[in-house]
Structure formats: structure tokens, C-alpha cells
Amino acid sequence: MAATLTTRERVLRMIEHREADRIPVTDSPWNSTVERWKREGLGDTPWWRHFDLDRLVGLWADTSPRWPEAVIEETDEWVVRRTSWGVTRRDWKLHGGVPEYLDFTITDADAWAQAKPRLAPARDRVAWDRLDATFREARADGAWIQAGFWFGFDVTHSHMVGTERVLMALIEDPAWIVDMWNAQLDLCIAQFEMVWQAGYHFDAIRWPDDMGYKGTQFFSAQTYRELLKPVHRRAVAWAHAKGIKAELHSCGDIRPLIDDLIDIGIDVLNPLEVKAGMDPVDLKRRFGSRLCFHGGLNAALFDRGMPQLLEQMRQVIPVMKQGGGYIASSDHSVPDSVSLAQFAEFVTEAKRLGAY
Secondary structure: OOOOOOHHHHHHHHHOOOOOOEOOEOOOEOHHHHHHHHHHHHOOOOHHHHOOOOOEEEEOOOOOOOOOOEEEEEOOOEEEEEOOOOEEEEEEOOOOOOOEEEEEOOOOHHHHHHHHHHHOOOHHHOOHHHHHHHHHHHHHOOOEEEEEOOOOHHHHHHHHHOHHHHHHHHHHOHHHHHHHHHHHHHHHHHHHHHHHHOOOOOOEEEEEOOOEEOOEEOOOHHHHHHHHHHHHHHHHHHHHHOOOEEEEEOOOOOHHHHHHHHHHOOOEEEOOOHHHOOOHHHHHHHHOOOOEEEOOEOHHHHHHOHHHHHHHHHHHHHHHOOOOOEEEOEOOOEOOOOOHHHHHHHHHHHHHHOEO
16 A cells, blocks of 8 residues: 555554554653653654654543542652542652552442542543643544543552452452442543533543453453453443444453453454463464454563564564554553664564555
8 A cells, every 4th residue: 555644544444454554553651761762862852753653642531539639758769649549659750660559548338339429420520621632633643532431440459449459359249349340431431422522523442451460360251251341341332332443451461351352342452461471473363353453562572672572573563464453562661771762673663564
């Protein structure tokens, strides 16, 4: 295909399993990575523009319980804060990575019953001026625009209740957790229905719901089917009724759940975490006609030297791009160990291998 497409055109072709000028190439650097790139010559140019990456732009609403935020303690290295989700967490200042979660407000079904009214829809949960500017610029730039939903297991265990407490409740009191998931989704739908009705017609919904880790899942496939799958299905149905797509981000090894994700109509699966056990080439062979894949390039190889990463790309991308159905990116994010020049090499090779 000779004509150069916009990101929006390119991504839609991939989801519809049609070839394009090339596969979309995108990624998510840490904030500290971008700061490093600025020191190495990026300057004030937006990083995606510098590398001529495909733009996947998110639209956001505040779907938290809106508890008052506060800084509790701060040093040169970290800050402990209370978030609007009711969690106390420690964030590192000098490097990227996962924050440390210290305490939670919702610890049982009674605490949830008191918190649930906080998830009421409201117009001021949307920063309308910012959304308008973001939407107009992204649409003019030919970007793919996604509504950022946030509901399900991941946000519940990490930002609201705590991992061990949620996993125990899935056995002992699943109705409590399922009610949380549905209330979260109700709020997401209500807020983005407002956005849609205001004329901001996005291309997809996307939400993170990490359901696995290395080699296994947080819960069984049976638990997924009985408890979480109906909630996921509801989100996908809302998107498809609007004529738009649905993308799920789920880290870890979630291979036993993929048939179920296809069954509910998930259009795109991200990030295909290689170190957890997700083999993108095998996934393409097994599910490639029914699912578009986004990711699958092993971010752990950034720290082992570019030759290993480039070799993996040469093994993966030519297979993944066949018949469309693939968006190239790392299987997590870009750490601050990656230089400006190294990431430029990554992008150049991804585009070369991904050309049709």
C-alpha cells in the first residue's frame, strides 16, 4: 500500500484485520524516561512527535470516590500521599515504577456500603475545557482516541481494597466485590455517555485490568467466568452499541482467559507480557483471526542490550503483522535505562519490519 495513512486509519485497519501502509508503532515511556530524553536532545518536542510514533490519545474522567487528597510525608526521595481513591501510597520521586500501597479506606463490605454513594456521576468529574482541547487537537492530528475506563479487579485490589483482601473476598464474599466492579463500571459508562452526548465521539474504550502475573492468574478461569466476565461483557456491549472498539490491557499470563475475552467481544488485547509467559507468535497462531494484538515486544530486553531486543522484534513482527491484527509496542513500558538513541533504533526497526 503506497499511501501513508493516519494513525486512526492505520489502527482501524489492524483491528479489522486488514493490512495498511505499515503496522502502528507506539509505546509508553516513564516520566523519568522522558526527562532523560530531554537531557539527551529531545528538548521541548513532544516525544511521540520526535519519533514520529502513532498517537493513541486518552480521554479521562475522575471515576474515583473523591476522598480528600493530602500529602502526609515527603522527603527528597519519595512522597507519601492520601489519594482520592482512599489509599495511602508512597511514590518515588527520582525514578519510575510501581508505587508502594500502605493503607486502604475500604476494608470490608460495610466500608464499601459507606463509600458507594461517592461513586455518583457528576458533570464536574470531567475537565471539559481540557477534554475539548485534547479531542480537537487529537482529531486534527489523525490520532486514535480512546475513552479511559477504569473498573474491575485491578483498580479494586490496588487502589481501593488491597490484593490479599480482595482475593479472600472472591471466595468468602464475592457479592461485595462484584458490586464494587459494577458500581465502578456504572460510573465509567455514565461519565463517558456525557462525553459522547456532548459530541466527543471517540474511537474506542480502553481499560486496564491486570488479571495475571508470571506464569499464572490471580484467580481461576472459573472465577473469572462467574464473577468478572459479566462485568467486562457489559463494558464491551456498551462500546459496540456505539459502533466503537474495546481494548483490554491485562498484564501477566492470562492465556486461559483469552477464549472468554473473545467470547465477550474484546477487539484488542494488550500488552502480551512476554516475561510472564505470553508468547505473541503462539497467540497469533491460535487467536490471530479473532483478536487484534497490541504489544508483545519484550521490554526486559531493553536492559540486556539492543541486539537481543532487535532480534526478538525480527522474530515477532513479521509474523504478527500478517493479515493485519497487530499494533507494535513493548509489553509494558519504556524504562529510564533506555536512551534517546536506543529508542530511536527500536522505532526505526519496528517500522521497517512492519511495512507492508
